[in-house]
Amino acid sequence: MNDTMTIEDVARETFFENIAYFEKNHPDLYGKLAAFDSAVEQNLYQNKYDLIYENGSFEITDTSVNKKFYAIGSAKYASIVSDEINFSRDSGVFETFKKIIVSDEAVIKYSNLTIYEDNLSGHADILNYTQKASSIKMKHIDKFIFFGVGLGTHITSVDAKISAKIYLIVEDDLELFRISLFTTPYYKIAKTSELFFSIFETKEEFAHKATLFLNHHFYLNHYIKYFQMASYSDDKLVAFHLQVASQSHMLFFYNSILQQYLRPLEYIKEGFNFLNILKRYPSLVQKPVIFLAAGPSLQKNITWLKLHQKQFVIVALSAVLGILEKENIIPDIITHLDGFDDSDMLFKKVTNLTFFNESIFLIASRTPPHIVHTLQKQNVFFFESGASYKKELGNLSAFCVGSTTYLLLIALGVSQLYLLGLDLALDSATGNTHSDGHPFIKNLNLETINKEKDVMIFNDNILEVVGNFDEKVYTTSGFATSIASINATSCGFKKSSQQVYNLSNGAFFANTTPLSIETQFVANFKELDKSAIRQNIAQEFYTHSSNKISESNYQTINNRLLNAKKAAAKIKEWQEMMFDTSDVFLDSLIIMMKQLYTSSNDDDYDLAFIYQEYFKLTASHIFDFFNRAVDDNAKTDSINLHRMLSSHLLNIANLYIDGLNHLTKD
Known part of the structure; x- marks a missing residue:
C-alpha cells in the first residue's frame, strides 16, 4: 500500500488480485463468483450485505435486519481469534486416527503373529514407540480448517500465527465469501500455504472436498486443528467429522485387503467359474427381477413376498438366507461380497444349506474359502471385485454388498428391477438397522441424534436423509455412504431403458421410482417357471464364464x-540408508511412500493400494511423533522408527510375492 492509496483502493486491489488467483487456481469457485455477479446484474438476486469501514476496521451490515456482523469490529475479532488458537492437542482439534494403546508386552505378542492374524502385527511396535513422545503440544500445525469466513480477517491473523501448510476454508454464504475478497488476501496466503475451498457447496460436494483435503498429504492428518465462527452452523463440522470416521483405512485394514487381493488366485487354480460381468444376460433382461436385502422392509413385507415369489426372478443377499429358508422362499441367485472370516455368520443362520441347492451363488472372488467350499462348485460363479486377474471379464466394487449387488444387476442388464429391503435407513418405529435375525442388527436411539458432536462412531452416527415414501428418514453414516454409491450407479451407469422401482420404506435413491406394494402392481405379472429360469440363467452364465488360466x-x-519384486528391492535399498536428522528421515519417508503407493498401471495397482492403506494407518503417527518429540533424540528416534517401518514394508511385499508365486508360469 503506497501513501496515495485509500483504504477503498486497497480493498479493490485485494479483490481483483483474489479474483485473478481464483480464476487461475480454483476455476470452479471462480465460476460461482462470476455467476453470482451475473445474477446481481440481472436483478435475479439482491445483495444482503453492505461492507463498511469505521473506527479503523471493516464491518458488515446485514441490511435485511440492519444488524452488524461483528459488533466489535473485524480487526478486534481477528485478534481475539488468533489469541485463542493454540498448539495443544486437546482443544479445537480433529483426531483422525484410532487411539490404540500398545504396551511393551503387547509388542511382543504381536511380533509373534502374522499380519494375516492381526493388522497390529504390522505396526504395533511403531505405535508403542510413538506413544512415548514427551510433549502434548505440537511444534507446528500442518493442517487447519476454518468453518465460517465472515470477512476473513481472522484467517489472516491466524495464518500469521501458525503458518499452517494446508488450509481448508469453509463457507456456505457465497455473498459473504465474495465480500471477504475485499478484505482477505487469499492470494498472498496461497504463496506459502496450500488452500482448499468449500464455498456454497452441497453435502455431497463438501464430502468430496473433505476427502480431497484428507487424502492430500494424509501423513499430516494426525491432529487437524480448526476454528468455527460462533455464527456458523455445526452441519459442516459434523460432516467433516463423519468423513474422518469413514476413511477407508479406518474401516478396512491393509492386511485384509492384502489377503483378499490374493484370494482369487486360489479359486482360479481350483478351476472355479469366473463370470463375465461385461455381458448382458437375456434371462435377466427379459424378466422382472426383485433384489432382496436385509433392511427392515423385507421382514415387514415377507408375507407379500411369499405370495408373489414366483412372479419374479429373485436375487438375494446372503444376509437374508435365514429369513428366506424360514419362509420357504428359494432365491434364484444369491450374492455374497464380504471377504472377512466372520461373514460366515450369515450362513450360520441357515438350518440346512441344501435348501439352496437350486440357487446360483454369484459371489465376489474375495469370499473366504471356508464359505466357498460349503457350496456346490457347479453353482458358484465368481465376479472379480477389487483385484482383477481376469481383466477381460470385468471388475466392479462398491461400498457394501447392497450397493455392489445393485451395481452388478444394472451391469448384467436387468431391465425391470424391484428393490425390497434395501432400506439403508433405520426403522422409524424401532430404530433397527436390519430385519430381525440379521447377525449384525443394531438398535439405535432416535431420541439422541448426534447430541455429542465430538464423539462419533461411524456406523452408529445418525443422519437425516430424504425418504422413499416419507419426507425424511434417519440413516447411519455407513448407510449414507452406500446411498451415495447407489446414487452414483443410478445417475452414471444405469441406462434409460432400465427401470428401478424401490418398494422399501427407507431412503430414496436417485433416478429410481418409489412404488408401494399396496398398488397391486404385480396383478398382471405372470408366474414364472422357476426351474426353467434357473437353468437358463445357469446356462447363460456358463457360456460366458472362464474356469481356465x-x-x-x-x-x-x-x-x-x-x-512387487521391484518394490521389495526399493525397500531393501531404503532399509540401508542412514539419517542424521529427523527432517532428512521424514523427507526420505515421503519419497519412499510415494514410490510405493503411486500406481502407474493395472499391474502395480493392488500392491500400491495396500501400501496406501498401510501408510494411512501408520505414517501420521510417525510424523506426529517428531512434531512433539525432544530434538536431542531425533537421530536415535529416526534410526529406530526407520528400522521398524522398513521391516514391515518388506514383509508386506514378501507376503504379496509369496501369494503370487503360487500361480505363476515360468
Whole structure:
C-alpha cells in the first residue's frame, strides 16, 4: 500500500488480485463468483450485505435486519481469534486416527503373529514407540480448517500465527465469501500455504472436498486443528467429522485387503467359474427381477413376498438366507461380497444349506474359502471385485454388498428391477438397522441424534436423509455412504431403458421410482417357471464364464510379481540408508511412500493400494511423533522408527510375492 492509496483502493486491489488467483487456481469457485455477479446484474438476486469501514476496521451490515456482523469490529475479532488458537492437542482439534494403546508386552505378542492374524502385527511396535513422545503440544500445525469466513480477517491473523501448510476454508454464504475478497488476501496466503475451498457447496460436494483435503498429504492428518465462527452452523463440522470416521483405512485394514487381493488366485487354480460381468444376460433382461436385502422392509413385507415369489426372478443377499429358508422362499441367485472370516455368520443362520441347492451363488472372488467350499462348485460363479486377474471379464466394487449387488444387476442388464429391503435407513418405529435375525442388527436411539458432536462412531452416527415414501428418514453414516454409491450407479451407469422401482420404506435413491406394494402392481405379472429360469440363467452364465488360466492371465500375474519384486528391492535399498536428522528421515519417508503407493498401471495397482492403506494407518503417527518429540533424540528416534517401518514394508511385499508365486508360469 503506497501513501496515495485509500483504504477503498486497497480493498479493490485485494479483490481483483483474489479474483485473478481464483480464476487461475480454483476455476470452479471462480465460476460461482462470476455467476453470482451475473445474477446481481440481472436483478435475479439482491445483495444482503453492505461492507463498511469505521473506527479503523471493516464491518458488515446485514441490511435485511440492519444488524452488524461483528459488533466489535473485524480487526478486534481477528485478534481475539488468533489469541485463542493454540498448539495443544486437546482443544479445537480433529483426531483422525484410532487411539490404540500398545504396551511393551503387547509388542511382543504381536511380533509373534502374522499380519494375516492381526493388522497390529504390522505396526504395533511403531505405535508403542510413538506413544512415548514427551510433549502434548505440537511444534507446528500442518493442517487447519476454518468453518465460517465472515470477512476473513481472522484467517489472516491466524495464518500469521501458525503458518499452517494446508488450509481448508469453509463457507456456505457465497455473498459473504465474495465480500471477504475485499478484505482477505487469499492470494498472498496461497504463496506459502496450500488452500482448499468449500464455498456454497452441497453435502455431497463438501464430502468430496473433505476427502480431497484428507487424502492430500494424509501423513499430516494426525491432529487437524480448526476454528468455527460462533455464527456458523455445526452441519459442516459434523460432516467433516463423519468423513474422518469413514476413511477407508479406518474401516478396512491393509492386511485384509492384502489377503483378499490374493484370494482369487486360489479359486482360479481350483478351476472355479469366473463370470463375465461385461455381458448382458437375456434371462435377466427379459424378466422382472426383485433384489432382496436385509433392511427392515423385507421382514415387514415377507408375507407379500411369499405370495408373489414366483412372479419374479429373485436375487438375494446372503444376509437374508435365514429369513428366506424360514419362509420357504428359494432365491434364484444369491450374492455374497464380504471377504472377512466372520461373514460366515450369515450362513450360520441357515438350518440346512441344501435348501439352496437350486440357487446360483454369484459371489465376489474375495469370499473366504471356508464359505466357498460349503457350496456346490457347479453353482458358484465368481465376479472379480477389487483385484482383477481376469481383466477381460470385468471388475466392479462398491461400498457394501447392497450397493455392489445393485451395481452388478444394472451391469448384467436387468431391465425391470424391484428393490425390497434395501432400506439403508433405520426403522422409524424401532430404530433397527436390519430385519430381525440379521447377525449384525443394531438398535439405535432416535431420541439422541448426534447430541455429542465430538464423539462419533461411524456406523452408529445418525443422519437425516430424504425418504422413499416419507419426507425424511434417519440413516447411519455407513448407510449414507452406500446411498451415495447407489446414487452414483443410478445417475452414471444405469441406462434409460432400465427401470428401478424401490418398494422399501427407507431412503430414496436417485433416478429410481418409489412404488408401494399396496398398488397391486404385480396383478398382471405372470408366474414364472422357476426351474426353467434357473437353468437358463445357469446356462447363460456358463457360456460366458472362464474356469481356465489363459496366457494373458499368466502374464498379468507375472507382471504383478515383477512389480512387487521391484518394490521389495526399493525397500531393501531404503532399509540401508542412514539419517542424521529427523527432517532428512521424514523427507526420505515421503519419497519412499510415494514410490510405493503411486500406481502407474493395472499391474502395480493392488500392491500400491495396500501400501496406501498401510501408510494411512501408520505414517501420521510417525510424523506426529517428531512434531512433539525432544530434538536431542531425533537421530536415535529416526534410526529406530526407520528400522521398524522398513521391516514391515518388506514383509508386506514378501507376503504379496509369496501369494503370487503360487500361480505363476515360468
